[in-house]
Amino acid sequence: MRHVISPLDLTVEETDDILALAGKIMENPEKYAHACEGKKLATCFYEPSTRTRLSFEAAMLNLGGKTLGFHSADSCSASKGESVADTIRIISCYADICAMRHPKEGAPFVASQFSGIPVINAGDGGHNHPTQTLTDLLTISKLKGRLDNLTIGFCGDLKFGRTVHSLINAMVRYPGVKFVLISPDELRIPTYLREETLDARGISYKEVSRLDEVMPELDILYMTRVQKERFFNEEDYIRLKDSFILTKKKLENARDDMFILHPLPRVNEISVDVDTDPRAAFFRQAQYGVYARMALILTLLGLAGKEY
């Protein structure tokens, strides 16, 4: 029984296989339209989510499967005090695979310990969100044609942004990847990530506080939201927030073949005049997310290599 709780639960080879399968699905979606016929995906969402839940449901429907589930802790037996372990034991009787989102970190891991069906972590608090990482990897590999020898800029909240941490952890496994980390001092990447991942592996990276000065170096610019509540005081927020907003003007010295990613939702960190720029890839990224999830569902159900 395979579960995907962390992006690193998948080896590089397994990740590459899933990305390759997602590519095949993109080229020929009709071929996979009945691949999961008779199968059911349970979406167990203990907190609201728009994109992730609908993306999972779209993925299963695209594969000819069906979905069932709950969309908040209030509408499931957690509100009566049922444990995650008991819930997943029951869900295992109803569905073939489960995507779980939970506000508490480690809840999907607990589920995987008691589950009779594959569990996919669909986001556990500020911890892991492996299908976002697969989405990011698929987007980068499709837009750039590779995952190695890239310079990736991460901009914004690098301290609390789980998507940033997960993508860094996944990308360091590919050769020749460099990182440019653009954030205010208060929101730099956590020490453990710097020491245990970047320094420990001898990865090339630099930390800067201005986006425009590093723009020409980047193959990928991964934007994240700088949230007001992360700052100690309002003056710091007001002073710093504009440094981390991407505008059409700031893109002037970016490469033509650079691409802009964002896990969404976007608030104001990417100005809307960037949306029409051909380098803006954040809405395409959401589409790639469906293909990545389709490939992961097929893989975990053991249907990846089958003829349909």
Add this chain to the structure above:
Amino acid sequence: MLNIGGLHQGVVIDHIVAGMAMDIYDYLELGKLDCCVAIIKNASSRKMGRKDIIKIEGPFALDLDTLAVLDPNITVNMIQDDTIVEKRKLRLPEKVTNILRCKNPRCITSIEQELPHVFRLTNPEKRVYRCAYCEQKYKESNK
């Protein structure tokens, strides 16, 4: 000066931080042993000023490695025929259950009380343990 007799066969757990002996006594469940157990509190120590010592008599099987998680300075001497036959070097266990407690309020263990608190050793050199659920680093101050 209080004198506690020598040990013919058994274990001496030495260099325990003064005041911690009872915690270790409870953790190792020494109260369940039938053999003779001596707890020496506040013994004078050149290195530590004051320290606690536990002496346990007789052959028995105890997982002493977990003591390294509780206090890295603890030393363990194995005694046979009145002499020290082994100065046991404690190795940090790869996984510990219900010794350390996760204090991360965002961790699933904060709301599901029946879950065991499991920690994994992620950096032996720096003695870093991380919660198996939320991966939060264990900090001494969280004890």
